[in-house]
Amino acid sequence: DGGITQSPKYLFRKEGQNVTLSCEQNLxxxxxxxxxxxxxxxxxxxxxxxxxNDFQKGDIAEGYSVSREKKESFPxxxxxxxxNPTAFYLCASSINSxxxxxxxxxxxxxxxxx
Amino acid sequence: AQTxxxxxxxxxxxxxxxxxxxxxxxxxxxxxxxxWYKQPPSRQMILVIRQEAxxxxxxxxxxxxxxxxxxxxxxxxxxxxxxxxxxxxxxxARFTYQGAQKLVFGQGTRLTINP
Numbered sequence: 118d119g120g121i122t123q124s125p126k127y128l129f130r131k132e133g134q135n136v137t138l139s140c141e142q143n144l145x146x147x148x149x150x151x152x153x154x155x156x157x158x159x160x161x162x163x164x165x166x167x168x169x170n171d172f173q174k175g176d177i178a179e180g181y182s183v184s185r186e187k188k189e190s191f192p193x194x195x196x197x198x199x200x201n202p203t204a205f206y207l208c209a210s211s212i213n214s215x216x217x218x219x220x221x222x223x224x225x226x227x228x229x230x231x
Numbered sequence: 232a233q234t235x236x237x238x239x240x241x242x243x244x245x246x247x248x249x250x251x252x253x254x255x256x257x258x259x260x261x262x263x264x265x266x267w268y269k270q271p272p273s274r275q276m277i278l279v280i281r282q283e284a285x286x287x288x289x290x291x292x293x294x295x296x297x298x299x300x301x302x303x304x305x306x307x308x309x310x311x312x313x314x315x316x317x318x319x320x321x322x323x324a325r326f327t328y329q330g331a332q333k334l335v336f337g338q339g340t341r342l343t344i345n346p
Contacts, residue, residue, distance in 0.1 A: 150333075159235070159322050159336030160276075167332075175333060207276060216264035216326035217283075220334065222276035 120144065121223035123208050128228045130195065130202060138193045138226045140208035146221075148214040149191035153177060154205040154225075163206075166191055167214045195228060203229050235325050237337035244313045245345050251298075252308045252340050254323030263325055265299070265306045266334065270320040279321070282306065310342075318344045 121142045130136045140149065148167050152160035162175030166185040180199025185191055191210075195202045205227050209220040235256045244250035256265070267279040282290045282299050289297050294314075298307045306325075310317055323337040 157240075157338065159324070159338050160334070161336070162333045165333065205274065207274075209276070214332050219266070219278045219281060221278075225274045 121208060121210055121221055123206075123223035123226050125226060126224070128226055129231045130228060131231050133197045135194055135196050136228070138195070138206055138208075138228070140191045140193065140223060142189055142191075142210045142221075142223075144210055144212075144221065145188070146210035146212050147188070148211045148218075148220075149185070150209040150211075150220060151175075151181075151183065151191070151193045152207045152209065154207060160207060163193065165214070235323055235335050235337040237321075237323055237340050239340045240338070241341045241343070243343040243345055244310075246315060247312055249309060249311045250313055250342065252310075252321050252323075252342065254306045254308070254337055256304050256306065256323070256325050256335075256337075258304065258325065258327070260328065263327065265297075266324045266326070267295070267297070267306075267308045268322045268324060268336075269317075270322065270339070271316075271318070276322070280308065313344050315344050315346065318342060 124139045150165040151163040154160050161177050163181050164183040166172040169188045172185050182194045207225045208223045211220045212218040263284045265282045269277045269279050280292045280295050294311045296309045320339045322339045324334045
């Protein structure tokens, strides 16, 4: 089945540690996105990539980094510079970045601080 | 400001009845897309319905329909014949081309279905 796979489902970070969240899609989509969801709030865009080897900052990129070396993969690293990383992280993809093509979402990763 | 506002943090409805979730937004763009997403307890975001702003006809998907009032910048979701599986968080979102091309989400409305 085609879809988006996020791993791990739960992740714990120690103080000063970088952690990487995985997002893989087999939908042959060009565009990929990372969102953060805090309790009682909607999603906020962290980074997005319209095509392989290219990505742009979203609204809350500080303390995060991404790469897009392969079309199917868009990992997100939460660095030690992100002082409040506890949240639910959702990855999404779409055929392209135009709104006519809806975004498909993964099941998410919940990140907590130890 | 590119905001999307859902003024109802929680709503409840009796099974088989109809419920309407409200959404208003702010934009200076003339053409844009609006979406309703559903997030069940599994936390996966599922697209419910989509509306293109230049189309005057309200979108409909089975039991889900929208009331799109472009001048009022209002985009409400009507769920008919509510089912227990409709219980979820519902998010209204608008796609914007200004700055980062992205979806801007509202705060969400938690819908409870009473049997």
